[in-house]
Amino acid sequence: MSLPLPPPPPRIELTGSPREIGLEHGKQLAVQIRRQIQVYSAMFQRTSNLDWPAVRNISVAYQNTIRSLTPDIYDEMEGIAEGANLSILDIVALNARSEIALGLFSDGCTSLGWKLKGNDHGDVILAQNWDWTPRVQENLAMMSIDQPGHPKIYMMAEAGIVGKIGFNSASVGVCLNAIRAHPTDASKLPIHVALRLCLESTSTQNAIDRINSLGGVASSQHILIADQSGPLAMELSPLGNAYIPPNNHGYVTHTNHFIANKSGVIEPHWPGVGSHERLERINELMNGLEGEVGVGDGDAEFRKTLRQRIFSDTFNSPASICCTENPVKPLETRSRTLFCIVMKFSSVAAPSAEVVWGNDLAGPVPQTHILEMPWA
Incomplete structure (x- = not known):
């Protein structure tokens, strides 16, 4: 039996400097980003016994790496955080969720x-x-x-x-x-x-x-x-x-x-x-x-x-x-x-x-x- 068809995803067009791209991303998808944090917070708790503050603490090491190796991408992440009115560590944690979970998430594909x-x-x-x-x-x-x-x-x-x-x-x-x-x-x-x-x-x-x-x-x-x-x-x-x-x-x-x-x-x-x-x-x-x-x-x-x-x-x-x-x-x-x-x-x-x-x-x-x- 087919599942109810979910509504199509939003289409967003981002342009400009890394920070400008991030700001627009964060502003347009602020609600969705916050929901993602809720989803992954529950998954981290279930698979790794980590609450979200602990996840953010682990993210500090990845924050330093991203800022050092890919500064433009880090600037974009800072823009996302600012646009969504969140901490930069929230955005780093989303982008490093595969690493922080140590392979415990059950992705397929x-x-x-x-x-x-x-x-x-x-x-x-x-x-x-x-x-x-x-x-x-x-x-x-x-x-x-x-x-x-x-x-x-x-x-x-x-x-x-x-x-x-x-x-x-x-x-x-x-x-x-x-x-x-x-x-x-x-x-x-x-x-x-x-x-x-x-x-x-x-x-x-x-x-x-x-x-x-x-x-x-x-x-x-x-x-x-x-x-x-x-x-x-x-x-x-x-x-x-x-x-x-x-x-x-x-x-x-x-x-x-x-x-x-x-x-x-x-x-x-x-x-x-x-x-x-x-x-x-x-x-x-x-x-x-x-x-x-x-x-x-x-x-x-x-x-x-x-x-x-x-x-x-x-x-x-x-x-x-x-x-x-x-x-x-x-x-x-x-x-x-x-x-x-x-x-x-x-x-x-x-x-x-x-x-x-x-x-x-x-x-x-x-x-x-x-x-x-x-x-x-």
């Missing part, structure tokens, strides 16, 4: 990068289902960020967070899969800051070089990045990175466990999320799909096919590619698919994305909001 073969335009597809607690859905926003010296960014983001899932005008895009592993290192970049650096980059190699030049990331995470040359799976950790290129069919898939990274991180078993099962399943589905679509299909038809054949799949439910809530889990940590995004990069057209908002990915249009980035 299944991602796909695909360079289409036999396509004269060299089209590259970057797509994922974003699985997370439904309590944050009302706090998500579609953002554009236009700042001097960088490509224009379009992303789906949580209120108060500076980097998430999306792409830029230089045809660089990112998806994210959480990895549950130890250790963390507060002297390195939180993953949401690293995502923002990717979205400010002009190529995949530019993004890799910038992250590495700043010392790497603070926690184990997977970023599926793509530019017009194709996708690349980046398995990142504070102990070292690994990179997975597309297979012989031109695609690479990922879920919530490391495949190639042997840096020595401790990655305990993550029950109930079905990461290995989802990875095996998406590869099985792609093997059946590859060769059937891509050449001659219109954008709308192609994206619909991906949703219906891949991202609406409920095998091994509730821990399926299209995730549904597991009623045996505590309410604070239940996840379900909140949206599906399909990005496209082409040599003959501007980059674009379609976002299907809601859990009924295979349903008819009236059961979903189908949103476009860029928007008119």
Whole structure:
């Protein structure tokens, strides 16, 4: 049975200096940012036995790192805090929530990068289902960020967070899969800051070089990045990175466990999320799909096919590619698919994305909001 369709997210357009961008972000999404703090406060208490004042105390180390390594992004965070009338540590905590929780949040997510073969335009597809607690859905926003010296960014983001899932005008895009592993290192970049650096980059190699030049990331995470040359799976950790290129069919898939990274991180078993099962399943589905679509299909038809054949799949439910809530889990940590995004990069057209908002990915249009980035 389909769930009630949530209202579509707000679309906010941010421009100017880092501080101006942050101020407008904070002002326009102040209510949503405060709700996010309430959501994560409950999750930290449930998963880590930390109240919000303790979370803010831990955030001081990340505050120092962000201010030192990425001062422009820190200025933007200060603007968000001022615009929302909150402490800078509240905003740092939201942006470092993956690191502070030490991998205890039960994110899901299944991602796909695909360079289409036999396509004269060299089209590259970057797509994922974003699985997370439904309590944050009302706090998500579609953002554009236009700042001097960088490509224009379009992303789906949580209120108060500076980097998430999306792409830029230089045809660089990112998806994210959480990895549950130890250790963390507060002297390195939180993953949401690293995502923002990717979205400010002009190529995949530019993004890799910038992250590495700043010392790497603070926690184990997977970023599926793509530019017009194709996708690349980046398995990142504070102990070292690994990179997975597309297979012989031109695609690479990922879920919530490391495949190639042997840096020595401790990655305990993550029950109930079905990461290995989802990875095996998406590869099985792609093997059946590859060769059937891509050449001659219109954008709308192609994206619909991906949703219906891949991202609406409920095998091994509730821990399926299209995730549904597991009623045996505590309410604070239940996840379900909140949206599906399909990005496209082409040599003959501007980059674009379609976002299907809601859990009924295979349903008819009236059961979903189908949103476009860029928007008119």
